[in-house]
Amino acid sequence: MASGKAIDNVYRVTPPSAAKKLRELNYCAHIVHSHIAHFYALAAPDFVVGPTASSKERNILGVIQKVGTEAGLKVINARAAAQRVQQILGGRATHPVSNIPGGVSRRPTKEEADEIKKISKDSVAFAEWSLQLFDTVVLKNKSYVETILSDTYTIETKYMGLVDEKNRLNFYDGVVRVVDEKGKEIVKFAPSDYLSHIAEHTEPWTYIKFPYLKKYGWKGLTLGEDSGIYRAAPLARFNVSDSLATPKAQEHFIRFFETLGGKPVHNTLANHWARLIELLYAAERMVELSNDNEILSDNIRTIPTETPREGVGVVEAPRGTLFHHYKTDTNGIVTDVNLIVATLNNNAAICLSVKKAAQALVHKGKVSEEILNQVEMAFRAYDPCYACSSHSLPGRTPLIINIRNSNGEIIETLTR
Amino acid sequence: MAKPKVAVYWSAACGGCDVKVLDTNEKILDIAAAVDLLFWPIALDFKYKDVEEMADREIDLCIINGGIRNSEQEHIVKLLRRKSKVVAALGACAISGGIPALANLYDAQSILDYVYHKTTSIDNFQGPLPQPEYDAPEGRLTIPKFYDSVFALDQMIDVQYYIPGCPPPPSLIVKALTAFLQGTLPPPPATVAGEGSVCDECPRERNREAKVKKWKRIAQFTPPADTKKCLLDEGFFCLGPATQAGCEALCIKANIPCEGCMGKPQGVTDRGSKMLSYIASLTDASTEEEAKKILNDVVDQAGLLYRFDLPKSLIGGRRKE
Ligand code: SF4
Ligand code: SF4
Numbered sequence: 001m002a003s004g005k006a007i008d009n010v011y012r013v014t015p016p017s018a019a020k021k022l023r024e025l026n027y028c029a030h031i032v033h034s035h036i037a038h039f040y041a042l043a044a045p046d047f048v049v050g051p052t053a054s055s056k057e058r059n060i061l062g063v064i065q066k067v068g069t070e071a072g073l074k075v076i077n078a079r080a081a082a083q084r085v086q087q088i089l090g091g092r093a094t095h096p097v098s099n100i101p102g103g104v105s106r107r108p109t110k111e112e113a114d115e116i117k118k119i120s121k122d123s124v125a126f127a128e129w130s131l132q133l134f135d136t137v138v139l140k141n142k143s144y145v146e147t148i149l150s151d152t153y154t155i156e157t158k159y160m161g162l163v164d165e166k167n168r169l170n171f172y173d174g175v176v177r178v179v180d181e182k183g184k185e186i187v188k189f190a191p192s193d194y195l196s197h198i199a200e201h202t203e204p205w206t207y208i209k210f211p212y213l214k215k216y217g218w219k220g221l222t223l224g225e226d227s228g229i230y231r232a233a234p235l236a237r238f239n240v241s242d243s244l245a246t247p248k249a250q251e252h253f254i255r256f257f258e259t260l261g262g263k264p265v266h267n268t269l270a271n272h273w274a275r276l277i278e279l280l281y282a283a284e285r286m287v288e289l290s291n292d293n294e295i296l297s298d299n300i301r302t303i304p305t306e307t308p309r310e311g312v313g314v315v316e317a318p319r320g321t322l323f324h325h326y327k328t329d330t331n332g333i334v335t336d337v338n339l340i341v342a343t344l345n346n347n348a349a350i351c352l353s354v355k356k357a358a359q360a361l362v363h364k365g366k367v368s369e370e371i372l373n374q375v376e377m378a379f380r381a382y383d384p385c386y387a388c389s390s391h392s393l394p395g396r397t398p399l400i401i402n403i404r405n406s407n408g409e410i411i412e413t414l415t416r
Numbered sequence: 417m418a419k420p421k422v423a424v425y426w427s428a429a430c431g432g433c434d435v436k437v438l439d440t441n442e443k444i445l446d447i448a449a450a451v452d453l454l455f456w457p458i459a460l461d462f463k464y465k466d467v468e469e470m471a472d473r474e475i476d477l478c479i480i481n482g483g484i485r486n487s488e489q490e491h492i493v494k495l496l497r498r499k500s501k502v503v504a505a506l507g508a509c510a511i512s513g514g515i516p517a518l519a520n521l522y523d524a525q526s527i528l529d530y531v532y533h534k535t536t537s538i539d540n541f542q543g544p545l546p547q548p549e550y551d552a553p554e555g556r557l558t559i560p561k562f563y564d565s566v567f568a569l570d571q572m573i574d575v576q577y578y579i580p581g582c583p584p585p586p587s588l589i590v591k592a593l594t595a596f597l598q599g600t601l602p603p604p605p606a607t608v609a610g611e612g613s614v615c616d617e618c619p620r621e622r623n624r625e626a627k628v629k630k631w632k633r634i635a636q637f638t639p640p641a642d643t644k645k646c647l648l649d650e651g652f653f654c655l656g657p658a659t660q661a662g663c664e665a666l667c668i669k670a671n672i673p674c675e676g677c678m679g680k681p682q683g684v685t686d687r688g689s690k691m692l693s694y695i696a697s698l699t700d701a702s703t704e705e706e707a708k709k710i711l712n713d714v715v716d717q718a719g720l721l722y723r724f725d726l727p728k729s730l731i732g733g734r735r736k737e
Contacts, residue, residue, distance in 0.1 A: 331716075
């Protein structure tokens with residue numbers, strides 16, 4: 001979706017409003033699918049099955065065993081329905097093809113639009129059911145709430161996210177807003193201006209870059225007022241938004257901040273709760289857009305007439321702000337490309353979250369599998385498949401903990 | 417009878433193939449019940465150690481998605497090969513390199529130099545490049561070595577079955593797994609796909625008389641929404657005739673020409689050459705000069721013709737390392 005918007009700008013063309021609505025509808029369905037997969041397959045095992053359960057059960061199949069096959073099927077069907085919407089609107093559900101410069105390549109038929117309407121409504125019900133489940137399993141469990149609020153899983157950073165003209169979260173379009181550790185706005189910038197605000201630092205020991213706010217500069221892996229380290233993804237989006245644009249999600253938004261002690265919330269594990277509220281928001285937004293008759297309009301494309309040159313496209317990907325920037329030759333063939341992908345924004349923060357959790361959980365050099373999993377939970381709140389943000393790393397959670405004695409000698413190494 | 421043991425692994429991939437395994441939806445529960453799922457990094461907690469401790473050939477079926485781009489991936493797929501009876505390559509990257517393998521037009525040094533020294537948001541154009549081994553004050557840190565090229569899985573290990581697509585249609589994944597469970601997989605090597613080419617599954621009809629005066633790109637033209645009109649006949653570069661069936665012509669139904677993700681049809685050696693001969697015969701030119709002029713509109717030919725299979729093509733079979 002970000003690349004679609006970037007090529008609109010490369011060709012200097014604005015899609016008609018029907019095309020924008022179809023794209024946002026498609027994109028909200030993507031958020032629904034992705035948030036369901038992230039929460040149920042990757043986060044729920046830690047809460048529903050339990051953070052200290054055996055690794056053999058701490059997975060999606062274990063979750064289904066615990067909540068029952070019927071509930072499991074509900075989850076499977078809700079995600080499948082969101083994929084169906086993406087297939088209708090995107091051509092393919094994964095790697096959609098319908099975004100072309102200046103619009104989309106196809107509009108839904110009346111029957112398809114009706115099907116999307118129904119799925120959207122069902123998605124709202126499913127999101128509410130998920131929040132209910134979260135309430136019962138997590139929020140009503142004192143020890144889980146303590147875990148979420150604990151210092152172990154808390155770091156204070158700046159936050160970044162896309163908002164509309166009323167400072168409300170928007171996944172598809174808007175301006176980038178950044179707030180500080182106190183929740184105060186630092187800057188609001190147009191996507192095309194990202195290079196004035198973000199730079200990337202590199203280290204020889206990793207393929208993953210470290211984006212930071214230029215205003216503060218790179219001060220190393222440290223936090224504080226002077227640090228340029230910021231976070232993106234659900235929690236960050238909540239911290240930069242004044243409210244949510246849909247009524248049901250807005251109620252939960254208010255309760256979220258009330259429960260967690262006001263804005264901004266710095267508790268990393270609160271990402272999971274925010275993710276479910278976003279699921280509800282995206283579903284409600286799907287209802288709004290699918291009930292808009294304009295999505296049946298034939299006016300879905302503005303044909304580009306200008307010579308292609310350069311363009312930036314930004315969206316809120318499920319796991320954070322996503323920047324695509326292309327320069328092309330006069331044929332529109334890319335000559336230069338720069339991507340800052342969702343989780344990458346969180347790279348420095350992930351390092352610091354893992355460090356903090358390890359320092360808090362590992363005592364006297366004693367580490368068990370359970371403790372290691374609890375350290376990993378600090379990681380999973382951001383992104384379960386880290387390789388996708390590095391473009392080059394293999395797909396595993398390469399967590400190795402060296403336990404050293406006070407002389408710095410390694411006394412034990414734990415890996416997963 | 418003991419349940420068959422299955423493992424799923426990803427290497428240089430985007431995660432789309434794993435999403436397609438999830439997209440088998442409720443069938444995944446039947447599959448999970450019928451097999452013993454030993455290893456699946458995206459969904460199950462695992463350790464490499466567990467694989468190392470397995471007996472050789474203990475895994476009955478190992479499904480691997482993604483190509484091979486670095487030393488760790490090579491190590492793991494070779495390990496998995498040893499521990500598995502049958503290996504299936506899932507998706508375009510595992511089968512023929514896929515999109516990441518378009519980078520084979522460049523070598524590792526120039527890619528690393530571009531990514532870490534030249535991209536516009538980098539703060540230090542002379543900063544250090546990632547090092548496979550780095551001596552930090554806390555000790556030696558190691559990361560996988562980034563190879564010069566992306567390799568298809570069967571350029572590294574023996575592969576018995578192929579399930580194509582970028583991403584692969586979930587129906588083919590179900591078809592392959594069902595055949596595996598029922599013991600009806602064809603003798604290897606074999607591809608699990610549809611019959612014929614994408615044109616055979618496409619609702620649009622090719623007109624054998626059609627001639628093209630101008631090749632058009634979707635950036636500047638809108639393909640016809642009328643699903644009777646063949647996109648190729650209309651002058652859009654559709655790889656349908658040189659692509660294996662099995663996806664039900666998904667993209668074309670969205671009015672977008674096929675980019676060839678299902679791979680070349682059975683029996684075709686080099687799909688780029690095959691496609692070029694189609695294009696040449698469709699082009700309406702009386703002289704070679706004129707033909708050249710018309711074909712000039714087909715820009716980025718390597719990207720168009722070998723988008724998913726550069727390591728397997730006549731032009732890109734470069735092997736290093
Ligand atoms: S060339 Fe493309 S549009 Fe034409 S019939 Fe084949 S697949 Fe369909
Ligand atoms: S139409 Fe072509 S590009 Fe699209 S899914 Fe089928 S084979 Fe892949």
